[in-house]
Amino acid sequence: MNRLTVCVRSPDLRSRLRAAALLMQTELREIQLEDLLSRRPLPDHWIAVDSPVDELVNLIDRLKAEGRDPATQIIRFIDQPWQTYVYHDIPIFASIVVPADPLSTVQILEKLAKTQPFSLQLGQSGSFTEPDADNPFHADVVRSPGMRRAVQQLTRLKNLTVDTVLLGPTGAGKDTAARWLHQQSRCTGQFVHVNCAALPENLFEAELFGVSAGAYTGASKDRPGKLELAHQGTLYLDEIDSLSLPCQAKLLTALQYRGATRLGGNHYVESECRVIASTKVDFRALIDAGRFREDLYFRLHVSQVQLPALRDRLEDIVPLYSNFLNLFTQRYQCSAPVLTAELADQLLSHAWPGNVRELQACAQRHVIGLDTGPDGLPAAHEQAPLSFKERVSAFELALIQQALKRHQGCAKSASAELGLPLHALYYRLRRYELEFNPSGRSDGTSPSEIALK
Ligand SMILES: Nc1ncnc2c1ncn2[C@@H]1O[C@H](COP(=O)(O)OP(=O)(O)OP(=O)(O)O)[C@@H](O)[C@H]1O
Numbered sequence: 015m016n017r018l019t020v021c022v023r024s025p026d027l028r029s030r031l032r033a034a035a036l037l038m039q040t041e042l043r044e045i046q047l048e049d050l051l052s053r054r055p056l057p058d059h060w061i062a063v064d065s066p067v068d069e070l071v072n073l074i075d076r077l078k079a080e081g082r083d084p085a086t087q088i089i090r091f092i093d094q095p096w097q098t099y100v101y102h103d104i105p106i107f108a109s110i111v112v113p114a115d116p117l118s119t120v121q122i123l124e125k126l127a128k129t130q131p132f133s134l135q136l137g138q139s140g141s142f143t144e145p146d147a148d149n150p151f152h153a154d155v156v157r158s159p160g161m162r163r164a165v166q167q168l169t170r171l172k173n174l175t176v177d178t179v180l181l182g183p184t185g186a187g188k189d190t191a192a193r194w195l196h197q198q199s200r201c202t203g204q205f206v207h208v209n210c211a212a213l214p215e216n217l218f219e220a221e222l223f224g225v226s227a228g229a230y231t232g233a234s235k236d237r238p239g240k241l242e243l244a245h246q247g248t249l250y251l252d253e254i255d256s257l258s259l260p261c262q263a264k265l266l267t268a269l270q271y272r273g274a275t276r277l278g279g280n281h282y283v284e285s286e287c288r289v290i291a292s293t294k295v296d297f298r299a300l301i302d303a304g305r306f307r308e309d310l311y312f313r314l315h316v317s318q319v320q321l322p323a324l325r326d327r328l329e330d331i332v333p334l335y336s337n338f339l340n341l342f343t344q345r346y347q348c349s350a351p352v353l354t355a356e357l358a359d360q361l362l363s364h365a366w367p368g369n370v371r372e373l374q375a376c377a378q379r380h381v382i383g384l385d386t387g388p389d390g391l392p393a394a395h396e397q398a399p400l401s402f403k404e405r406v407s408a409f410e411l412a413l414i415q416q417a418l419k420r421h422q423g424c425a426k427s428a429s430a431e432l433g434l435p436l437h438a439l440y441y442r443l444r445r446y447e448l449e450f451n452p453s454g455r456s457d458g459t460s461p462s463e464i465a466l467k
Pocket of ligand 1 (some may be wrong): 185
């Protein structure tokens, strides 16, 4: 940002902006709004104002009269976050609550310089958009530059069956991105998820390459491996960095030739699949530490997409949260909680170490009405209390989800643990739209493939 025109009345804010401009080496021009409006034409860089709405409207009208879009130019400083809500439909670039000091003013202005016009649209139902469970990367929830870059790369990759590495911290959406890539591709095969961190070294070959009948005591029939199951589809190697070096060597050979021989068999089975691998850690550091094979890294690293941490996706937090509120409200069939400006502020200032997963859980707690205090947002916000029936349903759902998770999605075992007749469990599974595996793992899928909604 090279220039900033400032029309602010508050001496305090003016001095903060002056200091911020000095820090940013930005040329700052101070002027009264009335004087600015008499100029022709208006400046073409950002105009910072703290004017009341009726005066602001004059500026908006003037910009429009000059054939310009006020939503690309005006930054309004406000005292209270709720003012964004009240005037959310005025077309301005951003509404910013007056920052505490020049340094945070610099940070905000620098972030704005890299972003698209936005304004927090808060409403009674907290609703930004209709929930779009089918497209986690809908434009409404992808506003931050980092995530837009990631989605652009994913979009470019979706129809190319090239191997891909997904990088990002826990809960940032690597699994979601891998499934999205698979769904968007023209693959006819299935999406096969292998959680490398949960795969013991001695089971690696059997799980990945399969087993021939008689390979060992108890192997009574042929069992396909994950690589084979992923034929014409996607093999997703989650947390690939957890594999031991000997397993990495076997994987490299299998990926090189896109096939393997089942354990105890002589038959070579080919698999034409796309491989997506994910990791939370920096590959370079692992390679340097001798914990990851460089040749495997180069084999996989045809393309790479970095999914940013949620704290670096400030613009996405409120829309995502709003979508989750809508989603859980529909799932639990209860009334929508209020997304207040105060809560939006808290969401934006939280560090989100658990990223989208944490945000999602937070929205879920909000909908259920479990206020867990300062760190487990949201606490003590105005919201419509859930009815007794809604709370009981939410509790029941949580019990069933946990039991299914403990039993790898197997409905039979979960029903036994819960002491709930199988037909009664099925009834609830349908009611809560939970996915499950009726007969355990006999179909060759792994627990991780059975997604619990
Ligand atoms: N863009 C999104 N829209 C909706 N939900 C999302 C989005 N991104 C992630 N989530 C949700 O957040 C949770 C965590 O996402 P996901 O499992 O994809 O993260 P991850 O990076 O694979 O995490 P980990 O490394 O811990 O396995 C999931 O419940 C997922 O549904």
